Amino acid sequence: MLIFQKIERITFFRSNLFSNLMFSYNKKKKYAVNLFCPICKENISFNIPEDFMHAEHKRYPFTYRYIHGHPSHSITLYIDKNHDIRSKEFGDSLSFSNDLMDRIFETKNIKSQEDTQKILGSIINTFTVVIDARVPENESIHYDVGTKLGKKLEPLFKSTEYNDIFYELASFWKKNGFGHVDDLEITPKATTFNVYDCFECSHMPNMGRTVCKLDEGFLTAVLETKFKNKFEVKEIECYASGYDHCKFEIKRI
Numbered sequence: 142m143l144i145f146q147k148i149e150r151i152t153f154f155r156s157n158l159f160s161n162l163m164f165s166y167n168k169k170k171k172y173a174v175n176l177f178c179p180i181c182k183e184n185i186s187f188n189i190p191e192d193f194m195h196a197e198h199k200r201y202p203f204t205y206r207y208i209h210g211h212p213s214h215s216i217t218l219y220i221d222k223n224h225d226i227r228s229k230e231f232g233d234s235l236s237f238s239n240d241l242m243d244r245i246f247e248t249k250n251i252k253s254q255e256d257t258q259k260i261l262g263s264i265i266n267t268f269t270v271v272i273d274a275r276v277p278e279n280e281s282i283h284y285d286v287g288t289k290l291g292k293k294l295e296p297l298f299k300s301t302e303y304n305d306i307f308y309e310l311a312s313f314w315k316k317n318g319f320g321h322v323d324d325l326e327i328t329p330k331a332t333t334f335n336v337y338d339c340f341e342c343s344h345m346p347n348m349g350r351t352v353c354k355l356d357e358g359f360l361t362a363v364l365e366t367k368f369k370n371k372f373e374v375k376e377i378e379c380y381a382s383g384y385d386h387c388k389f390e391i392k393r394i
Contacts, residue, residue, distance in 0.1 A: 166226050174207075174218070180231055181210045187349060190383060194224055202227045208348035208381075269341065269355070280354045287355035291362025298363060306367065307334065310360070320387075335378075336387040342380045351379035353387055360389065370394070 163177030163184060172189035187207050202219040209216070215232040269283065297313070300306040304327055311322035314336065320343070324335040341353045353376045361374045371394035378388035 164229075168224055172224070174226075176216070176229070178210070178214075178216060178231060180214050185209060185216065189218070189220075190347070194220070206346055208346060213348065265340065280352075283354035284358040287358025287360075288362045289358075290355075291359040292366055294359075295363050295366040298367065300367075303368060306364070307332065310363070324388075330392070332391040333377075334389060336389070337385070339380060339387045342387065345381040347383040348381040350382055351376040351387075352381040353379060353389075356387070356389070360391065364391070 163175075165173075165175045167173045171191065172194055173186070174189065175184065175186045177183070178185045185207075187209075189205050189207075193205060202221045205218045205220060207216045207218070208214070216229060217232065218229050219227045221227050298306060298309050300309045307322075307325055307327070311325070311334075314320050314322050318340060320336040320339040322334055322336055324333075326333050336356075339353065339356075341355055345352065357374045357376055361372055364370075364372045364374070373392045373394055375390050376387055377390050378384045378386065380387060
C-alpha cells in the first residue's frame with residue numbers, strides 16, 4: 142500500500158510540476174485561471190465565480206472543481222482563506238463519473254421500494270453519466286435518444302393548440318418526476334420556460350455549459366411531430382452552467 146501511495150504522489154508531483162509551467166492566476170481579474178490540462182493536452186482558461194469565492198466555507202482550503210472536455214473530466218483547485226490557490230489536481234473521466242454517481246444517489250435520497258420515480262431517475266442518470274465519461278459523442282447520443290423518445294411518446298399529448306401543449310408538457314414532467322416546469326412565457330418571437338429539480342442535471346456541479354441534450358431532442362421531436370413544423374429548441378441556462386434551474390428557449394423556424 143505504501144509503495145502505491147508513493148507512486149501516486151510521484152505521478153501527481155510530475156503532473157503538477159509540468160502544469161505549473163503553464164499556470165497563471167489573477168485574483169484581481171475575476172479570479173481568472175489559465176493552465177495546461179494534461180488530460181486533454183491543451184491550455185484551459187476559466188473564471189472562478191465570485192459568489193463561490195465569497196461564500197462561507199466550513200474549512201480551508203476549500204475546493205473548486207472545473208469540469209470540461211469530452212469526455213468530461215475535472216480540474217480541482219484547493220483555495221485558502223486568502224483566495225490563493227494552494228494546489229491543483231486533475232481527474233480522469235472515470236473518476237469523475239464515479240464521483241457524479243455518488244452525487245446522484247445523495248440527491249435522490251432513496252429510502253424505500255416505493256420511491257419508483259427516484260429509482261427510475263437514478264437508473265437514467267447513471268447511464269447518462271457513464272456515457273458522458275466514456276463516449277466522446279455523448280451529446281449527440283443523448284439528443285438522438287431524446288428525439289426517438291419524443292416521436293414514440295408524442296401521441297400521449299392531446300393538445301392541438303401550440304400554447305396548450307406546454308401546460309401538458311409541464312404536467313407530464315411533474316407526473317413522471319422529470320422536474321417542475323414554471324416561469325412559462327410565450328411570445329411571437331420565442332417561448333421560454335424553466336425546469337426546477339431537473340432529472341437530467343440537477344445532481345451535476347457547475348461545468349460551465351448546458352448539458353440537457355436529451356430534453357432538447359425530446360421537445361423538438363414532440364413539437365415537430367405534432368405541429369408539422371420545424372422548431373429550434375435550445376437550453377440557455379442549466380444547473381451544470383451554475384444556475385438553480387434549467388431554461389429552455391423554443392423558436393418556430
